[in-house]
Amino acid sequence: MSNIYSVSQINAYIKNMFAQDFLLQKLSVSGEVSNCTYHRSGHIYFTLKDASSAISCVMFSSARRGLDFRMKEGDRVVVTGAVDVFERDGRYQFYARKIELAGAGILYEKFLRLKQELEEMGLFDPMYKQPIPSYVRTLGIVTAPTGAAIQDIRNISMRRNPYIQLILYPALVQGEGAAQSIVRGIETLDAMGLDCIIVGRGGGSIEDLWAFNEEAVARAIFACETPVISAVGHETDTTISDFAADLRAPTPSAAAELAVADVQTILTRLARTERRIQMGMDGNLQHARDGLRQRVTRWNYLSPGMQIERYRKQISEYQQKMNLLLNRTLERDRLHVERLRESLPRQMEAVVTAKRHRLQLLLRSFEGLSPLNKLNQGYARVENTEGHGITSVKEIAAGDLLRVYVRDGRIETRVEKVNG
16 A cells, blocks of 8 residues: 655655755746735845746745846846745745846846946936026037937927028937947037037837937936937936936937927917007006196196185185174174073062062061160170170089179179079
8 A cells, every 4th residue: 555645745845845856945037027016025026938938937035135226017127046835825036135137127227227336426416407598590400310219309499490500410310339439429519609410310129229228328418518418318228328318309209399499389478578668658648647637637736826815715704703702702792791680680589689688587586685675675695705705603612703694784793692
């Protein structure tokens, strides 16, 4: 009877076979990236495939330190690592320790390194960017003498401004010696004192556009005293020249539109400006006329003759009001005096009668209170030597000197005896 093994034993055996195979522990495999996933744990899961086969791959987060680009679908890469078995699932996969871009990817890595190096040197700093003149009269072009780029620039420039002067430096834009040719073209046109220079070409692969990624071209653009517009490839293409230039255009056609002002637009703007200035001048003139009329009116109002006439009228009106008020006051006072003159005798007579009547009443009341009347009736008033009236026997004693007042005089007497 044959031996029977568990699944775990079989998977462990196969894993051990892979571990003992020296070739599988360190090898490099090229292929195209597919189903790439960056897991939140930091691991990268992807599939490496070619025209007829595929293999599952994983790069753990601990191995990502050497990965200086972000993988995406369709990247051609060279993966270095080991093939091993994931024992739990019983499937083998490629465990990546290093990933490099292949072919164009190598150029892209070179592009990134040079971009970072030149950026650190300050060649891309915005403070060094020159503004593109608003009205370019002489435009230099560094590109191939044949091809769509020069035709697009020429057609758009002449349509926008038929009076512009275009100066072409026929340069190599691809292949050996292209970078040096572009540098000579930039230096030659810069020495001519032009208003602006366009450096560029049509689209292509990264290999086709590589001349515009050369450090010599970037430094020539940076050193150029004439403003430079970089127009390389299509909208999605980006080169080192784009970062070094004073302005980047997505296409050569767009560069022509950015560099060359539209004459018809300028004429239209000038016409609008002329109308606006004319309207402004008419408005200012009308405003000045209105202001002059107001000043004339004000001057007439404030002139000495007008002021004297106005004051004379005010004084006349004031005198009329005062005379009317005075006449009314005099008439009122006259009527009041007449009324007083008529009523005063009656009032005086009434007052005298009332006073006489009151006097008689007072005299009658005083007659009952008068000491003389009492004295005339046989009464007497007794005082001590200090002038105080005596009303009780308790107020005197025997021997006291008293004064007795009668109707016709005073008697001074001394008390002999007090009976109480």
